[in-house]
Amino acid sequence: MTTKTVGEALVDLLEANGVDVVFGIPGVHTVELYRGLAASKIRHITPRHEQGAGFMADGYARVSGKPGVALVITGPGLTNIITAMAQARQDSIPMLVISGVNRRDSLGHGRGLLHELPDQQGMMKTLALYSQTLLNPADLPSVMERAFAVLLSGRPGPVHIEIPTDVMALPIDVGQLRAAVGTRPRADSETLQKAAILCANAVSPVILLGGGAITAEEEIRALAEALGAPVVMTTNARGMLAGSPLRVPASPSLKAVRKLLASADLVLAIGTEFGPTDYDMNVDNGFPNLKNLIRIDIDAAQLARGPHASLALLSSAKTATAGMVSFLQGQKANGSGGPDRAAAARRAAQHELSPKMLAELAVIDTIYRTLPGVTIVGDSTQAVYAGNLYCDAPRPRSWFNSATGYGTLGYAPPAATGAALAQPGAPVVCLAGDGGFQFSLSEIGAAVDSGVKVIFLVWNNDGYQEIENFMLDASIVPEGVKPSAPDFVAIAGAYGIPASRLANVYELPGALAEANDRTGPSLIEIHQTRTKGATV
Incomplete structure (x- = not known):
């Protein structure tokens, strides 16, 4: 002792x-x-x-x-x-x-x-x-x-x-120290077999993933391929099944995704709470009633909430899906046409997006193409809202933000620093608006002190543009939505980090590459109207 x-x-x-x-x-x-x-x-x-x-x-x-x-x-x-x-x-x-x-x-x-x-x-x-x-x-x-x-x-x-x-x-x-042991719930073998049989008998199954599924990427990929099931990912599950023809990296708030789910004769929902910030972003109450729903969740209280499931499994995603895959080995599932159904849903989902959103998504795609291994950490800002509707992230945990769930502002600058500390040397892009960035602007200093490779990408639209648009749509005279912004490039200089303001979005790959060559943080500003190509 x-x-x-x-x-x-x-x-x-x-x-x-x-x-x-x-x-x-x-x-x-x-x-x-x-x-x-x-x-x-x-x-x-x-x-x-x-x-x-x-x-x-x-x-x-x-x-x-x-x-x-x-x-x-x-x-x-x-x-x-x-x-x-x-x-x-x-x-x-x-x-x-x-x-x-x-x-x-x-x-x-x-x-x-x-x-x-x-x-x-x-x-x-x-x-x-x-x-x-x-x-x-x-x-x-x-x-x-x-x-x-x-x-x-x-x-x-x-x-x-x-x-x-x-x-x-x-x-x-103090005696001998020991680490705590976690014990995840595990569904019983009989229930797992029942779920596997129901899925195998479905002709047009769809798998629906929330953030609770992220630790089971390998098992879910195997399950989806065995069933021939398209896989829809909410925001916190983006990047799962990257490259798979079965992936649908689009929000269940979109009509195309809702149509895919409504036409399914079975939906397997894994680690998702069916919250409105993922399932009803437009607050139109248009999410369909699912005909045959199986839910897997680690939280019993969540399983007791809606929507009603035909079969509920209290289990971690990893153990449940691994168990189902083992029961399906050697069996031929009835599902067919999964890649075609997924491709059609991807195309239709993209067609729903406005030209402005597509321009914003082009910026996100540029980040992923330019910086292999990058993680994008987003705030509540317009480009992030577009990405939450449709973002084909390259791997799990490479796209997350605060625009779902509690919906905070000022999240991205410090969260990006935390993300960079978790993967030393790999680039992290903090995608924040000018309004949200000012909530935690001083956290640039923490990024400097810790020497992390965070690229602060400021999406500047001169205020709270999303709220201003909401007011206008509701016939309210906009008030309080034009807070003045500082010179972000000058502030970055005051902290001793390199910074640039883009005249054209075509300059973004070069600016990102230069930032990635540095060992510490950098800042890039895109102005929605003054940076050519940032919007339409």
């Missing part, structure tokens, strides 16, 4: 659970948690705002597949990160937030201490999957084990641990 402080033991337990990066801004209420950090193998990244720490942890988690970890101070540090936690909750992203809280004898008394909240843990319990106050130092190993077990077992999301300031420096006897 070795005696350490709670803060030192916390760092050891993070290391034992495979954590190699943490994001945070130290303060007087967390300094004791930093006591052992410098001597550890964990890298600390300092954002410019705690919300940035949360978004960085989110981006890191999406690319690495591991929980993103943030350290924040009591009170304002925690309330600042709540927005990022809410985005992670909506998109099922594993995030561990460790915060301080005031000393134990003050909790609930309202004595006006620095950073005091009426009931900090009570507030967090409404958002986090699990929230625990560490009152006894000896409980630290079990609390940490429980937190990681929650992160690794069920539907992912944010988890919170708070440590009172008077507990952080207390001694704790």
Whole structure:
């Protein structure tokens, strides 16, 4: 047994659970948690705002597949990160937030201490999957084990641990450290066989993927090929089945995709909650009633929500699809014409897009063609909305953004930094509008400090163009939608990073290639009307 402080033991337990990066801004209420950090193998990244720490942890988690970890101070540090936690909750992203809280004898008394909240843990319990106050130092190993077990077992999301300031420096006897073990739900063999038989008997099956399917790419590809089923991907599943003739990288909000689903005699939905930000982007209530639906989800509560399924499997995507594939081996499925049905849906989906959206998608395609291995991290901005409708990403985890789920602004700059830290050396493009970029403009500094290869691609349309269009469509005189933007190129220069403003979109490949040759961040600005070819 070795005696350490709670803060030192916390760092050891993070290391034992495979954590190699943490994001945070130290303060007087967390300094004791930093006591052992410098001597550890964990890298600390300092954002410019705690919300940035949360978004960085989110981006890191999406690319690495591991929980993103943030350290924040009591009170304002925690309330600042709540927005990022809410985005992670909506998109099922594993995030561990460790915060301080005031000393134990003050909790609930309202004595006006620095950073005091009426009931900090009570507030967090409404958002986090699990929230625990560490009152006894000896409980630290079990609390940490429980937190990681929650992160690794069920539907992912944010988890919170708070440590009172008077507990952080207390001694704790540390024995052998062990990593938490996650246990995913697994459907029984009989139910898997039943699902496989139903799928094999279908003549025109379709597979529908959400973000919960992303860990099962290999198994789902094998299942789709065995069934001859087109595969529709929501935003967080884009890049799966890349290159396959069965892929349909288009939103279920599009009429062409809805027609494909409506004509199917069976739909197998894997890891998707059927939320309106994916299935009803235009709020037209036009998503069809599916005739024969099989659902696979890791969350029992999600399976209990609509739409109604003929058969529901509580299981991780990987184990369920692997089990179904094993039952289909040696059997001939009835499905036919899958590649043709998928190709027709792809063509029809593209025809639905406006010329303006097609111009925006051309920019996204240019990024993927120019930078092999790139990940595009998007904000809530017009080019990203177009990509969410149709984006043929080259691999899983290479396209994600905040324009679904909770729908935050300012997500992309810090999330791109987190993504780049998860894949050192590989390029990451942060695609953000001028309005959203200003929410977290200072996080350029964190990218500079960490030396990551992030290319900040600013889509400048002089304000909140999407909201202005919405107001005009509703016969409302636009107000508040023209915030002035700074000179982004000059700001990049102030941070010491190279920057350029494009006169023509044809200049984009060259600008991207130059940025990719650098070791640190860069900035490129495209103006919707002043950059020729950016729009129609």
